[in-house]
Amino acid sequence: MKRTTIISFLVCLGIYACNNQTSRNKEQTLAQIIAADSNLNIVKERALKVVSTGFNAGDGYREVWIRDYNTFINLAAKAHPKDTLRDNLVIFFQLQGTDGNIVDGFVPKSTVKPSKGGYDYIYNDLAPHYAGHKNTVETDQETSLIQAVHKYLQATQDTTFLNLKVGAIPVRDRMEQALSFLMNKRYNEKYGLLWGATTADWGDVQPEHDWGVYLTDDSHLAIDIYDNAMFLIALDNFMEMVPEKAAKWKPIREHIAKNTMAHLWDAKRQKFIPHLYLNGSPFDSTFDENAIYYHGGTAIAIEAGLLNKDEIKASLDKMIANVKESGAATIGLTLYPTYPEGAFKNKGMYPYGYQNGGDWTWFGGRMIQQLVKYGFQKEAYEQLKPMVDRVIKNNGFFEWYTRDNKPEGSGTFRGEAGVLYDAITCLQEHIETEE
Structure with a gap:
């Protein structure tokens, strides 16, 4: 071999080795940055403290809500005795309707006061000390409870719970x-x-x-991604817990997943459509609702395993672009663009208000968890940072944030505390495993 050829070979080998070392250094740097970020553990400690004080959604609520409890029961298992977690789950089953429906939440019966225009409370002799209520516009109470039971079993290994009889029914x-x-x-x-x-x-x-929480004669019925993705997750959880029922429910799971992608996924736009209407739209015909991107429902769809890695990356890119265009702070942004002023009679649903473009870590944190699970650790950390930083800045876990990142609602929102704790833990554990 000629001398010049040998030199060239050695140079190339050196460059290759250098590039490999640089790549390894980048991976190590991310791990080091995450390990050195003291805010992550501070937020985890604060989250544990908040959840250790109770099970209601936050200081602004009396109720224990199943859609909230489902998102902080993992953390609650670190702060409360197993029996306490179990008792709360049992109450939801005690208040279950004869048709199988599950209530949204419950309160001590002694706290219920007669009111006009408020909840129509639900009672059951199996739960003599509690009153339940159900927002009938939702289709996620049943799926939330099954997911919560699955998390409870994972956290406690209390498999005897499945055979516990509530009334005469296990x-x-x-x-x-x-x-x-x-x-x-x-x-x-x-x-x-x-x-x-x-x-x-x-x-x-x-x-x-x-108000808008009850189905009425004026309701416009629709199919959306969130409800069906939650159902898919619940089916997976149920079949894992009760495998002898898989033969019945697995075909239903496959059917729902196939139809979700066939009817709700817009492959051209790489997004889920907001609604598939069954009796017409409630919105002005000049309004292009299909331009709206649903951040929360997309995150749950990813959790349900509906999107591949390329579609997840495209979803993240779109969320980041939406945050930039809207001026919001995090990918917890509910949706973008927003529904126009006056689209909802509820005054809190103004553009960028509450669920109409408010910024909710409650769902943004779930997207972070999915990014970690699908191998987007760098992106997960980048999108997690502003969520963590505002907890530190505001000294609390707030229900939602305005477009200019001001906190709104309860400052002890346990749903946010739960998903942030899980997101941080997921990221830290994955990085440690990768090292």
Whole structure:
């Protein structure tokens, strides 16, 4: 071999080695940055403290809500005895309807006061000390409870819970009754998917009423990604907990997943459409609702395994672009662009208000978890940082944030605390494993 050729070979080998070392250094740098970020552990400690003080959604609420409890039960397992977690789950089953439906939340019966225009409380002799309520515009209470039971079993290994009888019916059968309620009462034959009222992404406020949490004759029924993705996750969880029922529910799971992508996924735009209407849209015909991108429902769809890695990356890129264009602070942005002024009778649903473009870590944190699980650790950390930083700045876990990042709602929102704790832990553990 000629001398010049040998030199060239050695130079190339050196460059290759250098590039490999640089790549390794970048991986190490990310791990080092995450390990050195003291704010991550500070937020985890504060989250644990907040969740250790109770189970209601936050200081602004009396109720224990199942959609919230589902997102902080992992953390609650680190702060409360197993029996306490179990008792809360049991109350939801005690208040279960004869048709299998699950309530949204419950309060001590002694705290219920007669009021006009408030909740129509639900009572059951199995829960003599509690009153429940159900926002009927939603289709996620049943799926949230099944997911919460799955998390409880993972955290405590208390498999005996499945055989616990609530009344005369074991928990495992009550969960199946909840799934059957959705198929019997919220299933649309034409599209093969679950329906609910028209709401903004994962929200619980319909446009046709000043409050908007109950189905009425004016409701516009629709199919959306959030409800069906939650159902898919619940089916996966149920079949894992009760494998002998898989033969019945696996074909239903496959059917729902196939129909979700066939009817709700816009492949050209690489997004889910907001709604598939069953009896017309409540919005002005000149308004292009399909231009709206649902951040929360997309995150849950990823958790349900509906999107591949390329589609997840495209989804993240779109979320980041939406944050930049809207002027919001994080990918917890509910949706973008927003519904116009006056689209919802509820005054809190103004553009960039509450669920109409408010910034919710409650869902943004779930997107972070999925980014980590699908190998986007760098992107996960980048998008997690502003969520963590505002907890430190505001000294609290707030329900949602305005477009200019001002906190709104309860400052002890346990749903936010729970998903942030899980997101941070997921990232830290994955980085440690990769090292």
